[in-house]
Amino acid sequence: MVTSMTGYGFAEEKIADGRISVEMKSVNHRFLDVQFHLPAVLRNQEEEARKIVNEKVQRGKVDITVTLTGNPSSLGVEKHLHIDWHLLRQYLQEAKQMQAFGAFDGKLSLNDFLFNEQIVSVQEETREAPAIHQALWNAMHNACNSLMSMRNKEGRLLSRDLESYLQHISQCLEVLETRVPEVQSRYRQKLEQKMKAMVDTVDEERLLTEVAVFADKSDVSEELARMHAHVKQCKETLGEPGAIGRKLDFITQEMNREANTIGSKGNDQSLSKVVVEMKSILEKVKEQVQNIE
Incomplete structure (x- = not known):
């Protein structure tokens, strides 16, 4: 049976109050080359996701993009505001000394520090989310089937x-x-x-x-x-x-x-x-x- 190396597959799964979507694109290649684009919370699942593709695709360059949409906390992502207090104190101390010279008459505002990425940053923490993993496997299988259906039709x-x-x-x-x-x-x-x-x-x-x-x-x-x-x-x-x-x-x-x-x-x-x-x-x-x- 002739199978083309060119194809496209897409699948989406609902999770909690969000969604996970998998998009696959494949083109010609001498060997099997699978490239993943995963959100941080799913990067540790790449190897398992790769096995799903390897079971069905033998040759071609396959580009896979996984997207998560919805409430981050329900998707296994927690965001925290982090402030480097030690660095902030140094900024303020140095600002006072500079002001003592009388060369600066402007006053410091809160925005001067809130938008300083060296002082204020948003950090993400990921946690294990079995429901998301299962949704990923389901979406991967469905997207892969969709991809192979198109490849077989082209074949x-x-x-x-x-x-x-x-x-x-x-x-x-x-x-x-x-x-x-x-x-x-x-x-x-x-x-x-x-x-x-x-x-x-x-x-x-x-x-x-x-x-x-x-x-x-x-x-x-x-x-x-x-x-x-x-x-x-x-x-x-x-x-x-x-x-x-x-x-x-x-x-x-x-x-x-x-x-x-x-x-x-x-x-x-x-x-x-x-x-x-x-x-x-x-x-x-x-x-x-x-x-x-």
Whole structure:
């Protein structure tokens, strides 16, 4: 079954008087790369959350954002105002000394200290909240299912396109198998005409030798047979379970090599046109394969 590496999933769970939402985005990647963006109260749960993704996703770059909304205290977050009294005393003492010089006539106000982040700061404390953890697991599972649903849907479209491309390649191979003997026959006729133009008679033995040499150099039967085998293997792989993207990528590279060899050995314009068309289709196959898990 073909699964795309591109997808999106979202899920939300209600907790107390708040909510927890999980958003997942995945794109192409050579391996599995999962990145989390978690609120402070849930950072110690990243490893468990990662296991949920690893159970269902095998390849791709997955970006996960978890958001908590609602009353912080009910979400396991307590905020406290912290004042550095020691630093405040130093500020006031130094201010008195500076004022004694008579250089400053302004008076200090409460705002001068309330908005000084070095003196007044808000600190967060997190506490264990089993209800939030359970809500996180539920949202993670649902978001992951949503992500995989989209990836599977995209995969079915990719599979349909690839099957169409492979069918087109098979048609190109059939055309090449028909034209190769025709090319060899035309070569014999041209060679025979040249011999007659130079001398009145044709050296049949030499003609057969030249034609045999040409036929050997332009023989692409092995390459065509291997191409047919690769096309068949591609179709079979599309129906295999699990991550098949790397295998398809390797087969596509082999098909490209065979197509290049056929093009170099063909030595005929009519064959070259078919090979160019086939290579153009292979480029499309390669692009689509890059999206498969």
